[in-house]
Amino acid sequence: MRMQSKIQTGLVNAALGALTLTMVVPLLLVLNVALKSDAEFLNHSLGLVESPQWDNFRQVWIQGEMGVYFQNSLIYAVLASLGACLISGLAAFPIARKHFRGSQVVYFVFLSALFFPVALVPLLYVMNALALINTYYGYVLLMIGNSLSISVFIFVAFVKGVPRELDEAAAIDGCGYFRYILTIVFPLMKPAIATVGMLVAIGTWNDFINPYLFLTDRNMRPLTSGLYLYFGQYATKWNYLSAGIIVVTAPLFAAYFFLQRYIVSGVTSGAIKG
């Protein structure tokens, strides 16, 4: 019996180890190529890098105009994330407390987005008609709008756990409605804010289709578009391209390393909604 369970654990570890390798090896391959010189890549494309070329990162940064794109991506991700937290947090409180007539209908409308079709054509019309194409605020507002159903859902669930006695205490003190939400409820919602914030920030950082359609100006492009276009132009410069991939992924992995809990909880809350 003891022997059998040891074999079992061994097999389980082997299977999980193999899967882990499948997940990691592609990333390591990219890192390996990113550090090779042109000559080393041509001669030994698979071998372990011999003399790491850190300069590749500078090259792709300059040649691929990554500086501008990086800055843009950062602006989009930060603003969309802050905006989504503020706007959906404000909306979630009156919905969770049923503070206005029809609040449950509004809540249902917010959640219904999951069943709606992909609607790029009308979106193209809206973005054009409102002159939102190639503007910072246009794209940020679009990303906030897209994230609303999930973020309102997360915040409403969280506010329901905030005791109503607090509301009453605040009312006795004569605290105004907005001041109450912003100074009492928001600080209590920190975990939910971290979850929504990471979810929206990562979604925006990774977004490809919307920038492809609505941020076509080279000064407005985010990193994803920049990398995609760089690939179209320099498909043979594997070392630079790989360095570019590292530039786009490094902030994601840094966030994952430090804030894994919130990232995972954001992902799972999306499923409960489904």
Next chain:
Amino acid sequence: MTRPLSRQQGGAQLRTKGRGAIWPIVAVTPALLLYAVFVLFPSIGNIYFSFTDFNGNVHKPIHWVGLDNYTRAFTWESEGLWHSIKVTFIFAVLVTFIQNAAAVIVAVFLNMKIRLRNFYRSVIFAPTILGVVVVGLIWTLILDPYSGPLIRIVQFFGGNSALLGSPDTALYLVVFVTIWSSLGYAMILYLAGLQGIPEHLYESAKIDGANARASFFHITLPMLRPSITVNVLLSIIGTLKTFDIIVVMTNGGPGTATTTLGMHIFKNLLTPGSSQGYAAALSIIHFVIVLAVVLIVQTYLQRKEADL
């Protein structure tokens, strides 16, 4: 809807009635506005645009063309439509089946008391945080038919293939890459489901002499049914809509080997001279298909849940 408040009458409350009643509505307004402009209007507007000759230029008048776009889709351009529907279903079925089967097994393994548990879990989940451009480019490099690492291995064993450049293999490689990038997501959801199964069920089964395999089929799987329903539905919705990873990896090719319905719509959206109204009509057809499949699968899975 104000009933919960009147119950507390006598006690103090935030002013949500009379002069202060306006503030809750003010708080919801920005969210509602953005939602209406960027989600509600586009979703409903799709129906309208599918009956027009809208061509992407908002300054030109839009004409009502009746069912023309739908006729076009179902008659002289029906070949492209049916082909893309077929590709979509192959893609969706393969990803949904393999991903969910693998994720259940991985989750069960990770739910055991093994030492590197958290490490495995973190690494297997990691690819899910990468976006489609990064995932697509990483695998385009690895699958490159001239100097990519995979073709070296294939050639080493005496085989040969154009990989993403071959209509026979491209779709299956996209299936693999999609599973690679989203397996961790399904795994986490199944793990959450597994942690909800009470421990005493396994203990009493053990007393009754059940082995690991019997506990898996008679306790774990039945108790996991609700998680399976959610996961399978999420996979189906996601895969039936997929096109962004395909844009990056193959752009629908070679030929039309990887042109899913979503990809087909996206191509038409960007083709100059092909009306955007036509793309809208295709989106409506797409939506109806997704809705029908989801309803059928949901009814089936819930009936199985109820059988227990």
